[in-house]
Amino acid sequence: MSSPQRSSRRSERSRRAILDAARELVVELGYAKVSIEAIATRAGVGKQTIYRWWPSKGAVVFEAVRALSENTDGELALPDTGDLEADLKLVLRATAAEFADPAFDALIRGLTTEVAHDPELAAAYAEHTARLEEAKRQRLRSGQRAGQLSPDADLDVALELLYAPLFHRWLLRTGPLTADYADTLVEAVLRAFPPPASVTAS
Template identity: 65%
Template structure:
């Protein structure tokens, strides 16, 4: 790993940890630099703002940087979605992610510009990957060609988000039940 890669990873991890500890309002470039052991000019060389650092941190740390970002496609939509939603349940239940994600979500509720940046940099690309997997299922005859894929994404992922937001019970069995019921509904129409 080159030295700049190591600094970059240290900065992203520091931003991710700090926002969970102090909240978005009190997150500063100075604080991130101190935690990461770099000068703040190093951060400003790569990112224009604390929001930009934080979104890159969420991107880098919530997915395998070497891995293919596409959703699994074994040809069995139900099995693939259960795998993905169970992984989402595991991530939402991981205490390392919980505080940073709550801090970012709270900040976006009060800050439409931050919410728009999140939508553009994180949410839209993730929705595109989900839609791509569902479109592949349509081509394979596993979902009706007229199914509304945006509705499908919401039916599959929103119940997990609701339970996480309200700190309700969130289990792999719940993920399975959501997949089975949502797919049955999409196929029955």
Template identity: 85%
Template sequence: MTTSHRSPRRSERSRRAILDAARDLVVEHGYAKVGIEAIATRAGVGKQTIYRWWPSKGAVVFEAVRALSEDSDGEITLPDTGDLEADLKLVLRATAAEFADPAFDALIRGLTTEMAHDRELAAAYEEHTAALEDAKRQRLRSGQRAGQLSPDADLDLVLELLYAPLFRRWLLRTGPLTADFADRLVEAALRAFAPAAEVSAP
């Protein structure tokens, strides 16, 4: 169990204070330099109150991140204007911009490297992003039905082609996360899974 089970006895005030402290400290000093003690002190909370409800620093930060996106989570919908390429470019540009934001980077980078070592944390994160992944697949499927993707395209593979290069550039800082890069990724992926050329009718 990575995330904390709510309990009627639990102090909501402390929970919020811990998550806020964790978020702020990580943004300020970076994931690695933040410890449980610092979070507890900043939150005005005993260490035990953290250990009681979370198994690790990763779990706390993870929940802090999740709490950020929780408000708007009601329903995830990606743009669907009918133009798959345009829509994907919009989304990937936004993703690239997000990765390029220092505050977001500070929060998410440490969490990501932590997930590379902690399978439980990774599983929790996957669960958290499942809805978003689904929405992405839905949009691709819609494009597929509209004849903008090959009918037998593996949509998961398409997603990996779109996002993995972005992810790798961000994590390893091997290249800039520009709108142009996002555009070219979309173009390449769509070319790779373009529907077969039509045969002109006689």
């Protein structure tokens, strides 16, 4: 007798196997050459299992990318240890490492091309991006409440100053994407939006 719980665990295992297979295959073959059939074979499931959860190859690959930025509960949140500088460095170092990783590069370039042709996928991607941006703003707000960032800081500008230089180096290959570079950006942005002196002194 298979309990609902065991069946749900099996589903979760299949889901992860499919997403891992999709990621691996895009990296090995390039997005264009990956088929739903190849993903199913690699994941050890039937094609129907994939089509039950996702309408297209683009949707599976998008989910594989999205899963990279979600925690185990499927929530989007940046680490919050109470130390804004340390948390931002952790996140920005991870972003720099992702951008520098050929596997991630292949995933994102494949997905970007697909998004250009698939309005439904484009909408899902835009929604995901908006959720990610909001998670980042939440972490900055928490830093403002803790007196580690100016309460007047324009959070969108602060996020652009953190992320746009990384994106620029990645897209145009104008410089190395290192942990040092991530740290330099975080430190510069925190200096640009300092908390009120009275708060830092306390």
